[in-house]
Amino acid sequence: MKPIEYFTGWHFRAAMPVKDMYTTLINKGYVYEFVDETYCRIIGKNRNEILNSTISDIWGEVNFQKIIKQCIDRCFTGVPVEYEGWLSIPANGKRYYKIHYFPYKSEDGKTTHVITALWDITEAKNEEEIFSKCSPDFLKKIQKEYFGVVFCDSYGRFVFVNNVMLEKTGFDRNWFDTKTIYDFVMPEEKNNISSCFNACLKGKQMHNNEFSYKNAFGEINWIKTNFAPIYEKGVVSGIIGIIHDITKFKQMEKAFNNQKAQMESxxxxxxxxxxxxxxxxxxxxxxxxxxxxxxxxxxxxxxxxxxxxxxxxxxxxxxxxxxxxxxxxxxxxxxxxxxxxxxxxxxxxxxxxxxxxxxxxxxxxxxxxxxxxxxxxxxxxxxxxxxxxxxxxxxETIKIAEQKCMDILKVVNHEM
Incomplete structure (x- = not known):
């Protein structure tokens, strides 16, 4: 699998409208070169106001110097960085974010940009404070779910997958090294994902498509995907995909349909x-x-x-x-x-x-x-x-017969 350094000079055009997840591209001057629409909405500014602005302009000097700058500086050394904590922005107040920083390098191995993937998990953090009062056995049943992220080149080969994808599928990075997105899904799904992928390569955004795949343990799982094209010099060079595991939903749907069929029968x-x-x-x-x-x-x-x-x-x-x-x-x-x-x-x-x-x-x-x-x-x-x-x-016949008997008895009694 080629490292993310393979994506030299690419600028994202497509927004990824996935709930609570926002994507940006930042250069060495800490300036935004790409932001998606959801990121703009959470910041409370339009894209033109954010593009070419510095991180400190958007998040404030305190947040930048104390937290964000350290993460980005380390990422520019070629090391992926993860951060999770409370941050305040004027448009949305104090929120709890999970942020992944990915190095973005040129073909000569130099890091030129940092890709950020940000999740607003405030509600999950608030729930965690409630769960802290629960028993350990109950807490084992609680699993935080984040979106998987994949990058594929124009041939469908996996160039990058994040840790969530590894956790959800059970496969390691070596497995993805030799696979394409067509290998990932079930054989009967290949035509469907091929149509989706080809449409994306033509510049279309493909949202809410469902596919099944077999995980590392041989179990059939289901995912919902959102794909968007990535451009290099005006030409689509690959796709970015957001993957959401919907296996539990599909299992419940199957159980419901079985119950419905049973009732119908x-x-x-x-x-x-x-x-x-x-x-x-x-x-x-x-x-x-x-x-x-x-x-x-x-x-x-x-x-x-x-x-x-x-x-x-x-x-x-x-x-x-x-x-x-x-x-x-x-x-x-x-x-x-x-x-x-x-x-x-x-x-x-x-x-x-x-x-x-x-x-x-x-x-x-x-x-x-x-x-x-x-x-x-x-x-x-x-x-x-x-x-x-x-x-x-x-x-009714019995009642009529009973009534006739009663009438006869009345006559007999009267005559006697």
């Missing part, structure tokens, strides 16, 4: 007619059994608020709608049948007669239960239908 594959709505009262699932019962397909119903059409002649809430709105007290208002039941878990059940169901109508038990997130907030509701026409008719 349970609901849609059930022989019992049922449907599910979200918190906006839109149909999420409409199963085959309900399609068969009412003749309305899932394609017609999912994504709409028309589930009432399967049961009523006019638009009115179903029991699932009342549960989503937290209006369980109105169930008796809409369902006049006395047989309304509920329990402490939010499960509601009632019976009603639907004349539009089949010949002569049907008696249905319909039950509904809320769907909640991890915090207990209602995110939807499931409503289940049960045809109890036969049992209801049998019940």
């Amino acid at each position: 349970i609901i849609c594959g059930s022989p019992i007619p049922q449907f599910m709505i979200d918190k906006d009262h839109r149909v999420v699932y409409w199963n085959k059994a309900l399609e068969h019962l009412r003749g309305l397909t899932s394609r017609e119903m999912v994504g709409t608020k028309n589930h009432w059409m399967a049961f009523y002649d006019y638009e009115r809430p179903c029991m699932a709608d009342l549960i989503v709105d937290g209006a369980e007290t109105e169930i008796n208002k809409w369902y006049c049948i006395p047989d309304v039941r509920t329990n402490s878990k939010g499960f509601h059940k009632a019976m009603d007669f639907f004349k539009s169901f089949g010949r002569g109508g049907k008696w249905l038990y319909f039950s509904a239960i809320p769907v909640k997130d991890a915090k207990g907030n209602i995110t939807g509701a499931i409503e289940i239908l049960e045809d109890v026409t036969d049992s209801k008719l049998a019940e």
Whole structure:
């Protein structure tokens, strides 16, 4: 892997709009020759005001003499420097920064500039003070996450990777020495990253692209990338990349999709007619059994608020709608049948007669239960239908027979 000295005379044109991370290029006179847009915003000045200004002009003479100058002077000896601490600037007050200083040399080995990569980690520092009161076992679970930084030449060969990349991937610098960015990603991702890289070489900034790769331990990880072109004498000579590890997010996304598929399988594959709505009262699932019962397909119903059409002649809430709105007290208002039941878990059940169901109508038990997130907030509701026409008719038949018996007994008793 070529050292960063390989980038002789390059001036950055592309801004890297990555949250809380700012990039600059400083010469031996402590003057800014490049600043990205995010750096300008945090300083509270536009690019023209910062370019050709000295560090002391921006950060103040005290910060420059006491802290920054020492770091830059050491970096000009060819040694990368890291600094972490509190600094104050007029536009943003006192903030906690992590700063990486990288030597930037000409082909003859002389350091001509210093590249700085700066992170605002004030919130993380404030959290650290809170975590200091926690147990050691809990603290082991807390990991600070910073962005990885890579430099690649126009052929995609790694020229420089920062320590965060080494930590996240498990590879050492020798591994990156012989690899290109095309080797880094999974084989099935090569075409995608090639398209992204080629677009960047044509001068485009490529943001929020996701790729997978296999780390040094054989595990599949995911990253989100932001690439921008680097120019030398007006020609794109390579790229700078900001790498964010999103493996945990992808794992959670996969778990969510598995859970969603499982729920869909349970609901849609059930022989019992049922449907599910979200918190906006839109149909999420409409199963085959309900399609068969009412003749309305899932394609017609999912994504709409028309589930009432399967049961009523006019638009009115179903029991699932009342549960989503937290209006369980109105169930008796809409369902006049006395047989309304509920329990402490939010499960509601009632019976009603639907004349539009089949010949002569049907008696249905319909039950509904809320769907909640991890915090207990209602995110939807499931409503289940049960045809109890036969049992209801049998019940009515028994009542009629009982009444006839009572009438006969009254006549017999009267005659006696």
